[in-house]
Amino acid sequence: MVNGKRLLVIIPALNEAGSIADVVREIRGELPGVDVLVVDDGSADRTAAVAAAAGARVARLPYNLGVGGAMRLGYRYAYDHDYDVAVQIDADGQHDPRYVPKLVDLLDDYDLVIGARFAGEGDYAVRGPRRWAMGMLSMVLSGLAGATLTDTTSGFRAANRRMIEMFARWYPAEYLGDTVETLVHAARRGYRIQQVPVAMRRRMAGTPSHSPAKAMIYLGRALAVLTLALIRR
Amino acid sequence: MKLTLVTGLTGLVLLATIVELLRRRQLREKYGMLWLGLLFVVIPLSLFPRLLDGVADLLGVASGVSLVLFLGIVFLLLVCIHLSWEVSALEEETRTLAEEFALLRAEVEADRAERADRQELVHRDG
Numbered sequence: 001m002v003n004g005k006r007l008l009v010i011i012p013a014l015n016e017a018g019s020i021a022d023v024v025r026e027i028r029g030e031l032p033g034v035d036v037l038v039v040d041d042g043s044a045d046r047t048a049a050v051a052a053a054a055g056a057r058v059a060r061l062p063y064n065l066g067v068g069g070a071m072r073l074g075y076r077y078a079y080d081h082d083y084d085v086a087v088q089i090d091a092d093g094q095h096d097p098r099y100v101p102k103l104v105d106l107l108d109d110y111d112l113v114i115g116a117r118f119a120g121e122g123d124y125a126v127r128g129p130r131r132w133a134m135g136m137l138s139m140v141l142s143g144l145a146g147a148t149l150t151d152t153t154s155g156f157r158a159a160n161r162r163m164i165e166m167f168a169r170w171y172p173a174e175y176l177g178d179t180v181e182t183l184v185h186a187a188r189r190g191y192r193i194q195q196v197p198v199a200m201r202r203r204m205a206g207t208p209s210h211s212p213a214k215a216m217i218y219l220g221r222a223l224a225v226l227t228l229a230l231i232r233r
Numbered sequence: 234m235k236l237t238l239v240t241g242l243t244g245l246v247l248l249a250t251i252v253e254l255l256r257r258r259q260l261r262e263k264y265g266m267l268w269l270g271l272l273f274v275v276i277p278l279s280l281f282p283r284l285l286d287g288v289a290d291l292l293g294v295a296s297g298v299s300l301v302l303f304l305g306i307v308f309l310l311l312v313c314i315h316l317s318w319e320v321s322a323l324e325e326e327t328r329t330l331a332e333e334f335a336l337l338r339a340e341v342e343a344d345r346a347e348r349a350d351r352q353e354l355v356h357r358d359g
Binding site: 039057058059060061062063065069072073076077080173 | 328331332334335336338339342343
């Protein structure tokens, strides 16, 4: 329970046996009374077993579906078990669960709340094509949503019951679909979206990519995903 | 004459292949019918390549054979697009199945754990 609401934390995880236990334990420590669902997206390592041992409920997909498939499963679980609020948190430990109550507070007035970098808290430096891509995404999506959204690809989000109902039925499995396309889709259907500035931590495991060629490809794909999302029904 | 033989034979071999696949139930009827229909156009054309010259003239194409080539490519492209569409639909279906399956497995495991807990409790009390 957080602010009198039944809350489910959904963690999509792919081969995160190294960090998932700490993430689950930290969430259960910081947010007592909250249920944690780890969606194992076809991991080859012991992610599911480690998460279960740390006290999470685990749903194991038979093969890798991508973040979108894992998330729709999470929202279906939240919908079937009548949770009031679903919060997505990444399995690599970069999201601080202490921000969750701040996100949940806003859910009385908004349907979807994003924990956003680049909004005052924490310090991040992103340069080159990746920065242009993020700038373009945040400009277009801010316009659509009628709110300033600085970090549209953030995987740290909280959804209320109304949003859970939609995501349980519809959640794209394609590249960037889990972040950008869901935002476009929700904003165009009149769901209210807002962001809360959060500081993100260094990942506990794994490294983010910094190659300029990859950043260019990212820009191209982001453009394509955004254009498609805008012209799709 | 030699050419007619080659094209005609090819058409017949294709026809036999499709019929055999249908007979062994390895091809869904909807696809089988598509290819059979096509072969009923292609086989007469392979025997009498000049059949389409009239239509070609009408469309401003110099020879009926080029028209067949053009239509063939358009048809193959359409088939490819259709197959991509089918695969997308299939992927969506298997995705839904996988999610459904994972949900059920989670329910079953939770149920089993709960029952094991209860049994242990009864054991201790009794």
